[in-house]
Structures are given as structure tokens and as C-alpha cells.
Amino acid sequence: MDPSPFRSWRYDRRPELFEGGELNGRLRDGCCPQQHSGHPHFPGSRLTHNPALSARVAEAPSPKGFKTLSSAFPSAFPHALTGYGWDEDRQNEFTRHRDAGLIPARIVAVDRGQADVITEHGPLRADTTAVASPDDPAQAPCTGDWAGLRPGDQPAIVELLPRRTAIVRSSVSRRAQGQVLAANVDTVAIVVSLEIAVDLGRIERQLALAWESGARPVVVLTKADQVADPGIVETETAEVADAAPGVDVIAVSATTGEGLEAATAVLTGTVVLIGTSGAGKSTLGNALLGDERLATGAVRAQDGKGRHTTVRRELLALPGGGVLIDTPGLRGVGLWDAAEGLQHTFAEIQELAQECRFGDCVHETEPGCAVLAAIEDGTLPRRRLDSYRKLRRENEWIAARTDARLRAERAGRWKTIAKAQRQAYKLRGGRDR
Ligand SMILES: Nc1nc2c(ncn2[C@@H]2O[C@H](COP(=O)(O)OP(=O)(O)OP(=O)(O)O)[C@@H](O)[C@H]2O)c(=O)[nH]1
Numbered sequence: 220m221d222p223s224p225f226r227s228w229r230y231d232r233r234p235e236l237f238e239g240g241e242l243n244g245r246l247r248d249g250c251c252p253q254q255h256s257g258h259p260h261f262p263g264s265r266l267t268h269n270p271a272l273s274a275r276v277a278e279a280p281s282p283k284g285f286k287t288l289s290s291a292f293p294s295a296f297p298h299a300l301t302g303y304g305w306d307e308d309r310q311n312e313f314t315r316h317r318d319a320g321l322i323p324a325r326i327v328a329v330d331r332g333q334a335d336v337i338t339e340h341g342p343l344r345a346d347t348t349a350v351a352s353p354d355d356p357a358q359a360p361c362t363g364d365w366a367g368l369r370p371g372d373q374p375a376i377v378e379l380l381p382r383r384t385a386i387v388r389s390s391v392s393r394r395a396q397g398q399v400l401a402a403n404v405d406t407v408a409i410v411v412s413l414e415i416a417v418d419l420g421r422i423e424r425q426l427a428l429a430w431e432s433g434a435r436p437v438v439v440l441t442k443a444d445q446v447a448d449p450g451i452v453e454t455e456t457a458e459v460a461d462a463a464p465g466v467d468v469i470a471v472s473a474t475t476g477e478g479l480e481a482a483t484a485v486l487t488g489t490v491v492l493i494g495t496s497g498a499g500k501s502t503l504g505n506a507l508l509g510d511e512r513l514a515t516g517a518v519r520a521q522d523g524k525g526r527h528t529t530v531r532r533e534l535l536a537l538p539g540g541g542v543l544i545d546t547p548g549l550r551g552v553g554l555w556d557a558a559e560g561l562q563h564t565f566a567e568i569q570e571l572a573q574e575c576r577f578g579d580c581v582h583e584t585e586p587g588c589a590v591l592a593a594i595e596d597g598t599l600p601r602r603r604l605d606s607y608r609k610l611r612r613e614n615e616w617i618a619a620r621t622d623a624r625l626r627a628e629r630a631g632r633w634k635t636i637a638k639a640q641r642q643a644y645k646l647r648g649g650r651d652r
């Protein structure tokens with residue numbers, strides 16, 4: 220066995236490669252073979268990699284089989300909404316709605332029965348009653364959705380176009396349901412503050428969610444100016460990069476401007492900012508927008524936590540193309556059917572597992588286990604395997620819970636049918652044998 224097949228993923232710690240200009244240059248040179256097309260990718264400036272291994276992962280189909288998106292919105296397609304991600308496929312998809320008198324609209328923000336949307340005639344507020352989905356929040360209109368809007372005195376959204384990607388987490392309610400955080404996203408920026416100790420497990424959880432969505436994750440470490448020693452920023456970036464194979468990890472400071480050029484280069488298409496309250500999402504958003512459009516708020520002095528300043532998801536056009544979705548701070552992120560997302564998140568463990576002697580190895584005590592051997596020789600941190608196990612267990616638990624609910628619902632339906640049959644039988648005088 221190759222002594223450390225996943226060493227290839229390790230972050231290149233050379234500080235000179237960490238400058239935005241260098242990163243930009245490398246990206247333009249085509250070091251990233253996928254050109255940020257929604258696949259895992261390997262910008263030459265940040266990761267040293269084993270080409271064979273990278274190619275295998277890079278060629279993996281997008282999680283969930285979602286159609287992958289182009290890195291920037293196609294500018295050649297002439298349409299008033301091109302800057303918002305409208306493209307030729309969408310245009311073709313929309314023909315029948317256009318014939319029915321509808322116009323395309325992208326949902327900017329949703330609140331009780333209404334949505335702010337952007338259309339070819341500019342921004343509008345529209346009714347969403349026709350597309351409400353009280354029983355399944357995952358089907359309800361969401362920021363980033365493309366919709367068919369009936370124009371007029373009382374504009375109304377009457378159709379939702381199929382989503383190409385969707386970030387889904389399990390809802391906080393007791394019913395096991397998926398909740399969509401944002402739709403039709405190309406890049407998920409996982410925003411993490413360097414001001415407080417970095418929680419790798421939480422980043423891995425968000426990476427699983429992001430990969431599962433079909434979009435491309437990027438980790439942005441904010442407030443680099445708050446870390447006194449630049450060496451620490453470098454070490455933390457390297458640590459996070461080790462926990463995020465195939466993902467760009469960029470340290471930024473909205474105060475000094477450090478890393479913002481690099482961030483702009485990789486945050487392309489429809490970008491959603493996710494992370495805990497106070498991580499600096501809206502501040503980063505303002506830096507990318509070049510304008511103080513988003514409200515920001517101070518964090519608590521004692522623990523560095525935010526005060527949930529952003530209260531609704533909102534979509535804004537970025538000056539260099541693409542759009543930005545800012546979101547309220549996540550209190551917790553429950554996984555939702557994220558099996559494939561977990562495989563991407565723990566890609567090096569999947570690679571190692573292929574070398575295990577037994578196909579069904581669970582990497583606990585089996586002889587010839589390549590995963591345990593990697594832990595033994597120090598190339599795989601034990602924490603990674605523990606984190607993978609924990610998240611996989613959680614994912615299986617939520618999946619089982621969902622199945623149980625579906626089974627119960629089905630049983631409920633059968634009960635209703637059986638009851639109706641019994642009533643019909645009674646009406647016929649009990650002679651139906
Ligand atoms: N020094 C420094 N402070 C920052 C930086 N980025 C954000 N902050 C501060 O961190 C605090 C929280 O920033 P926000 O942008 O409001 O955080 P958020 O993630 O949007 O928080 P919620 O909207 O509550 O989810 C604010 O006081 C910002 O000024 C940075 O790069 N450097």
C-alpha cells in the first residue's frame with residue numbers, strides 16, 4: 220500500500236502561496252482542472268495532490284446527481300436576469316410557463332405568505348400562497364428558488380422551478396423533516412471565526428451538509444486580524460484544511476482586507492454564507508458587496524458569540540457577477556440524509572477503506588485494516604475517524620426516524636382505507652363476503 224495515499228490532500232503550508240494574488244494567478248493558470256464547476260477541485264496553490272487520487276474524486280458525480288453549475292453565470296446569454304443566474308436551460312425549461320403568461324422570478328427573501336423577488340422588470344413583492352407547502356417545509360419556496368410569477372396588480376408566485384441544488388438540514392421541530400436553507404446555490408461558504416477556538420467537528424458537519432447539497436464548499440476563516448501571531452493563523456488554516464479534503468480554506472480579515480481577493484476568486488455563482496452567529500458572515504458579505512448593505516452586530520465579550528443580528532435569508536447581486544445569500548446564524552446543524560455528503564467530507568477515509576483487507580471492514584479491530592494502520596502510523600488523526608463515526612451514526616439515526624415517520628404515515632393511510640372499507644361493508648348490510 221502507498222504509505223500515505225491521502226497525504227496528497229494535505230494543505231501546502233508555504234506562506235508565499237497564501238497571498239490572494241498568487242492564488243488568483245494559479246487559478247487562472249488552470250491549476251484547478253475542474254474550473255470550479257461544482258466538483259471537488261484542487262487549486263494548485265493550496266493543495267499538493269496525488270493526481271490519480273484527485274482525478275478519481277474529482278470525477279465523482281456531484282452528490283445526489285444534481286446537475287453541476289458553471290462557476291460564473293453565463294454572460295453570453297442575453298437576458299435581464301443573467302446576473303442573477305438565469306441561463307439558457309432555465310429559459311427552455313420556462314417556455315410553457317411563459318406561454319401561460321408567467322414571468323421568471325428569483326426569490327430574494329420569504330416571509331409569511333409573501334416573497335421579495337427579482338424579475339426582468341425589477342424587484343417585486345409577490346404572494347406565495349399558491350406554492351405554500353405546510354406539510355413539507357422542504358418543498359416550500361425558499362431564498363434562491365426560481366419561480367414562475369403571474370404579474371399584475373397582485374403579483375403571485377404560482378410555480379417553483381426544479382432546484383438544481385438545495386442545502387437541507389433537519390428541521391428543529393420534533394417531526395423529522397428537512398428544511399431548505401437556500402436553493403440553487405453554487406458555492407457554500409462555511410464561515411468560521413478565528414477569534415474563538417475552531418471546532419473542527421462543527422466544520423465537518425457543515426461540510427457534509429454542503430457537499431450533500433450538490434454545491435461546492437469553501438471554508439472562510441474570518442477575523443484573522445484578531446489573532447496576534449500570523450503563525451497561528453497559518454497553523455489553524457492548515458488544521459482546517461486537513462479536516463476539509465478537496466476544499467479551499469481561506470483566512471480573511473474584513474478589517475485589513477487580507478485574503479479577500481482570494482475569497483472573491485473562489486466564491487463564485489450563487490454563494491451562500493453559513494455559520495454560527497457572530498462568525499462574521501454579514502461583514503464578509505459587505506466586503507464582497509463593496510457596500511455596507513447588510514446589518515452586522517457585535518459579539519458578546521465573554522464568549523465571542525453573536526446576537527443573531529441577521530434575521531432573514533436574503534439574496535443580493537455581487538458587483539463582479541454572481542449573487543450572495545446571507546443567512547441568520549445557525550444554532551445547530553442537524554444532518555439530513557447526508558450519506559453522500561459525509562463520504563465527500565471524509566474522502567481520505569473512503570480512499571483508505573478501499574485498501575482494507577475485508578470489504579465490510581468497520582475499522583475497529585479487523586486485521587489488515589488500512590484505516591487503523593493510518594491512525595497507527597500517524598497519517599490519519601484518530602479525531603477524524605471518531606468524527607466520521609459520530610456524524611454517520613447521527614445521519615443513520617435521522618434516516619431511521621424519517622423512515623419510521625413515513626411508515627407511520629403509511630400505516631395511518633391504511634387505517635383510513637380499512638375504516639372506509641369496513642363502513643362500505645356495513646352499508647352493504649354485512650353481506651359482502
Ligand atoms: N476585527 C474583526 N472583526 C470582524 C471581522 N468580521 C466580522 N467582525 C465583527 O464580528 C462581529 C459579528 O459580525 P457579523 O458580520 O454581524 O456576524 P454574522 O455572522 O453575520 O452574525 P449573525 O448575523 O448574528 O449570524 C461584528 O462586530 C463584526 O464587526 C473581521 O474580519 N475582523
Ligand SMILES: [Mg+2]
Pocket residue numbers: 500501502514515528529545546547548
Ligand atoms: Mg449576519
Ligand SMILES: [Zn+2]
Pocket residue numbers: 572575576580581582583585587588589590591
Ligand atoms: Zn478498515
